Amino acid sequence: MLVYAARRVLAAVPLLLGVATIVFVVLALAPGDPASMYLRPGMSPETLDQIRRNMGLDAPLHVQYGRWLLSFLQGDFGQSLASGIPVKDRILEVLPNTLLLAAVAILLAFVAGIFLGVMQAVRQHSPLDSVLSGTSLFFYSMPSFWLAIMMVLVFSVNAGTVWGWPVSLPPSGMVSDGYDLLGPMARVRDRLLHLVLPALTLTLVLTGGIARYVRNSMLEVIRQDYIRTARAKGLPEWQVVWKHALRNALIPVVTLLGVYFPLLLSGTVFIEYVFAWPGMGRLMVDSILLEDYPVVLAGTFLFGGMVVLGNLLADLLYGVVDPRIRRGDG
Amino acid sequence: MSLLEIRNLRSVFRTRGEEARAVDGVDLTMERGEAVGLVGESGSGKTVLALSILGLLSHGSGRILPGSSIRLRGEEMVGMKERRLRQIRGGAVAMVFQEPMTSLNPVFTVGDQVLEAVKAHRAMDGREGWAEVIRLLREVGIPEPEQRAGAYPHQLSGGMRQRAMIAMALAGSPALLIADEPTSALDVTVQAQILELLKRLQSRFHMALLLISHDVGVVSRVCQTMVVLYAGKVVEKGPTQDILRSPRHPYTRGLLGSRLFLKDRRRVLRPIPGEVPEANAWPEGCRFHPRCSEAWHLCGREEPRLVAMGLGRGAGAREGDSRVVGPPGGSLSEVGPTDRGGEGRSRARSVRCWLFSGDLGEET
Numbered sequence: 001m002l003v004y005a006a007r008r009v010l011a012a013v014p015l016l017l018g019v020a021t022i023v024f025v026v027l028a029l030a031p032g033d034p035a036s037m038y039l040r041p042g043m044s045p046e047t048l049d050q051i052r053r054n055m056g057l058d059a060p061l062h063v064q065y066g067r068w069l070l071s072f073l074q075g076d077f078g079q080s081l082a083s084g085i086p087v088k089d090r091i092l093e094v095l096p097n098t099l100l101l102a103a104v105a106i107l108l109a110f111v112a113g114i115f116l117g118v119m120q121a122v123r124q125h126s127p128l129d130s131v132l133s134g135t136s137l138f139f140y141s142m143p144s145f146w147l148a149i150m151m152v153l154v155f156s157v158n159a160g161t162v163w164g165w166p167v168s169l170p171p172s173g174m175v176s177d178g179y180d181l182l183g184p185m186a187r188v189r190d191r192l193l194h195l196v197l198p199a200l201t202l203t204l205v206l207t208g209g210i211a212r213y214v215r216n217s218m219l220e221v222i223r224q225d226y227i228r229t230a231r232a233k234g235l236p237e238w239q240v241v242w243k244h245a246l247r248n249a250l251i252p253v254v255t256l257l258g259v260y261f262p263l264l265l266s267g268t269v270f271i272e273y274v275f276a277w278p279g280m281g282r283l284m285v286d287s288i289l290l291e292d293y294p295v296v297l298a299g300t301f302l303f304g305g306m307v308v309l310g311n312l313l314a315d316l317l318y319g320v321v322d323p324r325i326r327r328g329d330g
Numbered sequence: 331m332s333l334l335e336i337r338n339l340r341s342v343f344r345t346r347g348e349e350a351r352a353v354d355g356v357d358l359t360m361e362r363g364e365a366v367g368l369v370g371e372s373g374s375g376k377t378v379l380a381l382s383i384l385g386l387l388s389h390g391s392g393r394i395l396p397g398s399s400i401r402l403r404g405e406e407m408v409g410m411k412e413r414r415l416r417q418i419r420g421g422a423v424a425m426v427f428q429e430p431m432t433s434l435n436p437v438f439t440v441g442d443q444v445l446e447a448v449k450a451h452r453a454m455d456g457r458e459g460w461a462e463v464i465r466l467l468r469e470v471g472i473p474e475p476e477q478r479a480g481a482y483p484h485q486l487s488g489g490m491r492q493r494a495m496i497a498m499a500l501a502g503s504p505a506l507l508i509a510d511e512p513t514s515a516l517d518v519t520v521q522a523q524i525l526e527l528l529k530r531l532q533s534r535f536h537m538a539l540l541l542i543s544h545d546v547g548v549v550s551r552v553c554q555t556m557v558v559l560y561a562g563k564v565v566e567k568g569p570t571q572d573i574l575r576s577p578r579h580p581y582t583r584g585l586l587g588s589r590l591f592l593k594d595r596r597r598v599l600r601p602i603p604g605e606v607p608e609a610n611a612w613p614e615g616c617r618f619h620p621r622c623s624e625a626w627h628l629c630g631r632e633e634p635r636l637v638a639m640g641l642g643r644g645a646g647a648r649e650g651d652s653r654v655v656g657p658p659g660g661s662l663s664e665v666g667p668t669d670r671g672g673e674g675r676s677r678a679r680s681v682r683c684w685l686f687s688g689d690l691g692e693e694t
């Protein structure tokens with residue numbers, strides 16, 4: 001297992017370097033001069049050149065790249081052009097918010113997706129199966145920002161009662177105005193309430209795909225000989241399904257985790273925007289609009305890095321769930 | 331009361347509106363401690379028959395038709411409650427499958443899988459259970475069972491896997507062990523070892539064994555009684571030695587044809603042409619007739635019945651022995667005088683299985 005893990009981690013390093021390089025190249029080629037941020041009416045071309053020199057923009061590209069990579073590795077992403085504070089601080093400020101949202105959503109989505117997928121597989125071709133398949137497809141193909149807006153409309157703006165229950169969920173931000181005045185329990189409650197809509201939206205986006213995948217994987221597994229063996233030795237059906245079949249069906253689902261990371265990240269960008277969630281997605285969108293070059297670079301690298309890490313995580317989990325891979329002898 | 335009494339078992343599959351009668355009216359009786367061999371080519375319904383006994387068809391698209399009866403020590407298993415069936419599966423009746431690789435779950439250790447079977451049928455705590463697992467693995471001849479118990483299936487050889495499957499089957503001390511082609515996926519040398527093992531276990535635990543194989547040789551090494559299945563029907567059954575010496579049904583003779591069991595050199599020694607048809611397209615009349623070298627015009631029209639007959643002939647006949655062979659025949663007299671006399675008579679002489687109808691007497 002250790003050898004396998006070490007190999008996977010080593011394989012991820014050049015990938016991360018590659019991501020860093022691509023990020024740099026793309027942004028170097030992108031239109032828009034970062035120095036123009038400082039352009040003021042009546043500024044002389046000399047002053048502008050001076051600014052560019054100060055920013056290191058006059059050096060040849062490969063030199064810029066070398067410097068940039070070096071400081072990157074030291075965790076120094078430079079300073080935000082818009083706010084003047086270090087990019088690192090800016091990111092550290094919002095990253096936990098995104099991670100919270102993503103973690104909650106992915107957890108809920110996998111739990112719900114696995115449960116629904118198994119139920120569908122066990123009752124293949126039943127009305128339940130068809131209804132769930134249709135619903136999955138609906139949420140899966142719906143643009144996430146549109147879904148987010150719908151959620152706001154249904155649960156916040158037009159909210160009053162849902163099935164007789166008074167429901168109104170906060171549509172934006174992480175906390176209410178006057179949060180500081182609340183007592184400790186009320187603060188927790190306030191944060192949780194604010195988490196509900198964005199997390200639920202993201203969960204809905206992800207669950208359908210996972211359920212579908214789990215369903216198909218289960219259908220494949222349930223016809224295997226070892227399932228028949230499990231029944232033949234007298235195990236109850238729930239053990240046959242939730243232990244023998246699911247453990248095997250989850251093996252390919254783990255790779256899905258890697259595939260879902262990009263989807264999750266792009267999903268958060270839209271959802272954070274609609275729900276005014278102060279996370280990475282929002283920061284990125286704002287920075288792009290402001291042409292805040294260093295923040296965009298660092299953010300893109302982080303996104304790319306997360307995709308690589310997601311795949312790494314999937315690979316490692318793969319080794320955990322499949323003994324044939326773990327031992328490296330199957 | 332016999333250990334197992336199967337009467338008129340009919341198991342069908344429904345695929346795309348068509349009905350596949352995979353097992354179609356099988357009668358079979360097994361006594362305690364008896365080893366019965368079930369032979370027939372691939373596709374003749376052996377596996378479906380075995381799964382029917384365990385009530386495992388319902389998890390596919392298959393089902394047992396009403397009117398069928400499977401009694402285990404007198405208890406009716408057709409239509410039995412799932413709870414009771416679960417006690418029997420892996421308990422009184424255990425099964426070993428053909429592919430030891432795919433029949434073991436790849437993500438659990440061999441020991442854990444045997445332990446599950448132990449716990450499903452015996453009240454044992456973890457410690458006792460594990461000791462029992464080691465004992466079972468040792469019983470089936472797995473060396474260093476303490477270590478092997480922690481191995482995953484892919485880390486074991488085919489023979490070892492099949493031994494582990496057998497250990498799992500023994501966990502509930504079965505009165506009947508069904509082994510469905512237990513050696514077909516294994517090397518020849520390993521095959522012999524597994525057969526020896528089954529034979530040893532059968533006599534040691536006085537366990538009834540239903541050994542399923544397409545290979546008559548395999549069955550003849552272990553079983554006193556042999557049942558020949560073709561197209562979902564039993565075509566011949568009786569003491570193994572008698573059938574090997576004087577097979578009565580053309581299909582049995584065909585099965586034996588490629589083997590060297592026949593002392594009687596006059597019999598035709600060649601494999602049966604063609605293949606077993608699909609279960610949703612059995613031929614009319616005798617289901618064997620398109621492939622039968624002895625078929626005549628009646629065969630395509632009428633389905634001969636299985637008849638019981640005494641063993642009045644053939645080497646090794648013992649007093650009181652009886653053989654059941656099929657098909658046919660009660661209907662021969664209805665065919666009319668032209669078929670019995672003249673040309674019909676000479677034709678009939680070559681059609682051996684129609685001659686065993688009893689009323690025509692022994693073959694001349």
Ligand SMILES: Nc1ncnc2c1ncn2[C@@H]1O[C@H](COP(=O)(O)OP(=O)(O)O)[C@@H](O)[C@H]1O
Pocket residue numbers: 343344345350352370371372373374375376377378379390391392607608609610
């Ligand atoms: N799950 C199934 N669905 C449809 N047909 C089946 C199924 N299982 C077996 N059959 C059919 O039943 C017949 C007998 O199959 P089987 O019992 O596996 O034969 P054997 O074990 O003697 O090789 C075959 O024609 C096969 O196609």
Ligand code: SF4
Pocket residue numbers: 579580581616617618619620622623624625626629634657658681682683684
């Ligand atoms: S002789 Fe006729 S009835 Fe007998 S096995 Fe051949 S085809 Fe069937």
Ligand SMILES: [Mg+2]
Pocket residue numbers: 373376377378510511
């Ligand atoms: Mg079979």
